Amino acid sequence: MKIVLISGLSGSGKSVALKLLEDLGYYCVDNMPLEILPELVKYHLERGAEEHLGVSVDIRSRISLQKIQNQIALLRELGHEVHLLFLEAAEDVLMRRFSETRRSHPLAGKQLTLMESVRQERDRLFPLRDLAYCIDTSKMNAQQLRYTVLQWLDVQSEGMLVIIESFGFKYGVPTNVDFVFAMRSLPNPYYDPELRPFNGMDKPIQDYLDQQPLAQEMLEDIDHFMNRWLPRMEVESRSYVTIGLGCTGGQHRSVYITERLADRLRSKKYHVLIRHRQLAKLAER
Numbered sequence: 001m002k003i004v005l006i007s008g009l010s011g012s013g014k015s016v017a018l019k020l021l022e023d024l025g026y027y028c029v030d031n032m033p034l035e036i037l038p039e040l041v042k043y044h045l046e047r048g049a050e051e052h053l054g055v056s057v058d059i060r061s062r063i064s065l066q067k068i069q070n071q072i073a074l075l076r077e078l079g080h081e082v083h084l085l086f087l088e089a090a091e092d093v094l095m096r097r098f099s100e101t102r103r104s105h106p107l108a109g110k111q112l113t114l115m116e117s118v119r120q121e122r123d124r125l126f127p128l129r130d131l132a133y134c135i136d137t138s139k140m141n142a143q144q145l146r147y148t149v150l151q152w153l154d155v156q157s158e159g160m161l162v163i164i165e166s167f168g169f170k171y172g173v174p175t176n177v178d179f180v181f182a183m184r185s186l187p188n189p190y191y192d193p194e195l196r197p198f199n200g201m202d203k204p205i206q207d208y209l210d211q212q213p214l215a216q217e218m219l220e221d222i223d224h225f226m227n228r229w230l231p232r233m234e235v236e237s238r239s240y241v242t243i244g245l246g247c248t249g250g251q252h253r254s255v256y257i258t259e260r261l262a263d264r265l266r267s268k269k270y271h272v273l274i275r276h277r278q279l280a281k282l283a284e285r
Contacts, residue, residue, distance in 0.1 A: 001041060001080045004153075005072075006056045007063065007128055008087030009121055010106055011094040013137045013145045014056050017087060020146045021054035024153070028054040034063060034071050041075065060106050065127040072131070084239075085149070086125075086132035090175075093138045094118050133161065133240050136175045144280070151273060160233065161240040162226075162265055165275040166200070166258040168250025174277065177244035178233075181222055183253040187212050190252055199279055200255025209256045219257055223264050230270065250278030 004026065006017050015030070022028045027044065032055050044053065057063050068084070075082045089097075098105060098114060107117035133152055137145050152161075167174050169184065189195040189205050198205045209215040226243065233241050245261070247253040255276050262272045 001045065001051055001053055003041065003053045003055065003075060003080055003082045005068070005082065005084045006054065006087070007058060007068075007084065007125065007132065009089060009094060009118070009125065010058060011097045011103075011118075012087035012089045013135075013140070013142070014058065014087055016142045016145050017085060017149050018054055018056045020149055021052075024052070026052040026054035028056070030056045031058060031060050032056070034067055037071055038074060038078075041078075041080065058106065059121050059125060063125075063128070065131070068128060069131065084128070084132040085152070086129050086134045087145075088122075088129075088134060088136055088176075090136075090138040091115075091118055091122075131239065134176050138175075148275075151275075160230070160238055160271070161273060162230065162270045163240060163242040163273045163275065164258045164262050164265075165242060165244050165277060166250055166254035166279075167244060167246045167277040168248060168254070169246045170248055171250065171278065173246065174242075174244050177242045179226075179242075180244040180246065181218075181257075183218065183245060183247040183257055186215050186218060186247070186253045186257075188248070188253065190249065195252075199251045200253065200257075201259060201276075201279070205252055205256055206259075209253065215253070215257070219260050219264075222257070222261060226261070226265065227268065230265075250276075255279060 004021060006014050008014055018028050018030060029040065032040070034057055037055060041053065072082050072084065095114060095118065105114055105117040107121055108114055112120065135145070135148055140148065165174055165177065169182070173180060186209070189198070189208050195204055195208060200206070230241065245254045245258050258274060258276065262274050266272050
């Protein structure tokens with residue numbers, strides 16, 4: 001059975017992710033104590049009705065790092081495919097979402113303010129991030145979150161997942177990246193009026209940067225660096241690694257290097273997921 005566990009901060013979008021799983025045919029359970037998860041799996045196996053299970057666990061389930069590690073290990077020993085997704089968002093974004101929806105935080109009450117509840121929950125749940133695939137939903141709407149989760153589901157594997165994200169420095173550096181490389185020293189197609197309308201996924205930009213020695217040196221150096229350190233991170237049992245590649249606007253140089261680096265890593269049998277942050281935002285306009 002394929003089991004997807006969803007955890008994370010209240011207000012980060014867990015309900016959206018769980019609803020997506022339900023739409024994909026998963027049998028979904030919200031806020032279930034982890035102690036009864038093996039029994040739920042056993043029940044569905046005996047029925048023979050479902051092959052995919054989605055379970056949302058949050059602060060109300062009193063989860064802990066050790067508890068979730070034990071449950072994942074147990075289920076995998078029984079032959080099940082288990083994945084953990086962790087959703088988070090910036091503190092100010094969570095505060096705004098709770099204010100706009102007028103929902104109460106699960107920890108809020110007479111003893112804690114909303115801000116204190118958000119911070120306490122973050123402190124208690126953040127150790128889970130090391131076991132999970134993490135998505136920061138601070139700048140996402142529901143549709144973008146659904147698409148990002150769908151991408152992740154499509155590339156899940158038993159090996160380590162490598163996420164390569166292009167971005168524009170003028171819009172800020174993505175959170176949750178393990179490595180950041182700056183492409184701003186490379187020749188910029190933006191200043192060529194004929195190339196400006198294109199992006200790094202288009203052939204005119206690729207042909208231009210393919211002929212730039214600095215671009216090829218940068219690609220070689222990053223490729224060499226990642227091929228030295230990715231195996232080390234696999235040994236540490238990392239489930240995923242995120243590489244951020246930035247240029248000024250996030251449309252030309254960083255997109256080009258992201259695509260080329262992804263091709264190289266895939267040829268070495270790594271499972272790669274590409275995100276182009278600025279191109280995704282342009283597509284929404």
